[in-house]
Amino acid sequence: MKILLEACRLVRVHDSGGIDALWQNLVLELLRQNQEALSDSGDGLEYVLFSAFLNPKHAHHLEKYRRLGATLRHWWMAPQWAEGMGRLGARSEWFAGNHDLLHISEPVWKLPTSGKIVVTFHDVMYRLYPQYLRPEWVDRLEKGTQDLVERATLWLCNSEHTRDQLCKHYGVPRGRTATMLVGVTEGFRLALGQEDRIAEIAGKLSLRNKRYFLFVGSVEPKKNLGVLLDAFSKALDSGTQADLVVAGRAGFGSEMVQAKVDGDPRLAERVQFTGFIDQKDLPFLVAGARCLVLPSRYEGFGIPVVEAMAAGTPVLCSDRGALPEVAGGAASLFDPDDVDGLAERLLSIDGDDALWEDLRRRGLERSEPFTWQRCAKDTLDAYRQAQQLSR
Template identity: 40%
Template sequence: MDVPFPVAVKILFGTDAIRYPLTGIGRYAYELARRLSTASDVESLFYFSVTGGVNRALPVRPKTGQRERTAVGLRRLASNIRLLTKSYHHVMTILQARSLRRFNDYLFHGPNYYLPVHRGPCVTTFHDLSVFSWPQCHPKFRVRHMQKEIQVALKRAQLILTDSEFTRREIAAYFSWPLDRILVTPLAVSADYYPRPATAIAPVLLRFGLNFASYSLFVGTLDPRKNIDLLLDVYERLPNALRQRIPLIVIGFEGWSSEKTRARLSAGERAGWARYLNFVDEALLPSLYAGARVFLYPSRYEGFGLPVLEAMASGIPVICSNAASLPEVAGRAGALVPPDDVDTLYNVLIQALEDDTWCAKAKTCGLEQASHFSWDKTAATTLNAYKLAFQ
């Protein structure tokens, strides 16, 4: 049952995740911010930057270019310098506290884990607990920092939002939080992801030397929990003629402890059955999804699994693991396999690469499953959560 809003509902929305590269968390924050700006039951809305800046204007969607790539490289370099990182966060904490003094009657929503000191109600979104459950997949400095900040956010929050029921229950069990103070607000995909004919995406495919419906696709950061090595194990077993005709295409940043995976991909590239495209500009991703024969996502751990939803919305058959939150996203539309089962993945992949009837059915089921998710629904659920936070 809906809870009535207070007479005056005022919201401060954190925008630290809305920057290049626009990751899944960044897209979530941006899409939610857009919809909050037009919500009829929000009286006042300000956007709060990590430096303490407060603005009424919706943050500009990050651009893609060499300048932005350079900035990412500098941020990563700086984050490895512990004293610099510690000093930066100390200064930002002071600036944020000063800015928030005049907003005590506002609810603060931190969509990217973190919550500053704030006297009003606070809501945070925890997308997963990988720094606790999979710390080996992150740099040690990031694990230390995020574990500390998450514990701080838990003390400051009246309510926690999550992307999936899996994460909701994981948080409740790990931190002994009451389930009724943890709400699920599933993610969605933008309208850019939809089935496209070969002629519409030919220029993008030509740019990367790809042929329509003639490659398998993986999109995600190269780190151990994404389980890309399982894909490589399977592809190494495929008949050579088949894997040459339908190679494996991998898109995403090089993540933590990915050297061995990257070396195996390079070997596959030399053999002609794999390509690593690194990070690809977001504007090109919908075409690359739509041009694939099948999408593969054998991840061991996810808080949601947005690439799976993007693939289904693009009309591409999905084969993913049955781990963590992925069954919630894929539903009955995805072919679910255990994350360590090479034989099952091999057999399902052979079917996807050779059976057009199977692919057509998987495409139809995937589009129907993707239709259940929308950013409008995410915003509506979030607004209802804000109401609960005022209680």
């Protein structure tokens, strides 16, 4: 079976996270497992990577995938040009040759194909909470999803919650859906107990306090940082010794969060924004935190939750979206609109070592199945399922 994989995300290595990091890790593991299959039995798949970009500096980022056996089909053009050609009738086969199955990293693909289409599906944020996203993103994803409802063979979802929402809001038959268990990079597990490296990264980031609550993610409205800041302020009133570290790039609407901190001298002293953290350093920042706090109003998965658990860091997260499913009873959940409730949880995790140890233990156990090996296996199962379906 010949598999065509969208490869533009594979060269987005600067400040990569979220879907980019997921796709890069998944493709690497698919290729590694394919090489093992070929070595053991001679029975494997043929992977082709289709990319389109203009900057020649990006090209070397694809070499590691080629060395793992992938065939590269690159076109020196902007991705938007390829999409435009698709609207004029150009097909995926024109760019990348014949293939049995096309797997794309999000629900946007303009080029027609004779192969079956598997879509990795992350959330329905743009349908449920469009006010939290840039209007152009909402328009692109909404149109792309509606188009692929009629074209895609199988939707590979990152949680049962996301799967249910896809079926509910877009009418996709459940028999055309599957789920995969998203992986956690092994660096988070290896960071556990590495006190010297944890201290080194804290120094590199100039953290003012070795005791800190940590938020990881883009600084944007959907992450609900305003409520976290209000809760942290109440925790300060009650004497918490921990600071709050906000680790992530400034996203859509981040200026409102920064203004809230700048307008309160005490928050300005006790809240630290680090910006985007390199993936090599992030596990140690997470492992050194008193807890991870994720107050999102909606998540289709919430990878920081399982990353923190794998690093031995207790988790406080909201009870919205897929977060209760992903946390699996191993996190302390809260209503994302309940400032007092979150403040109480911050104080409890800061001062109660028995609670801290219990959440740490449960989190480590919960994180065990979340590996890239399992994610790749789920993906291969989805390919086989798609081959049995019509369309």
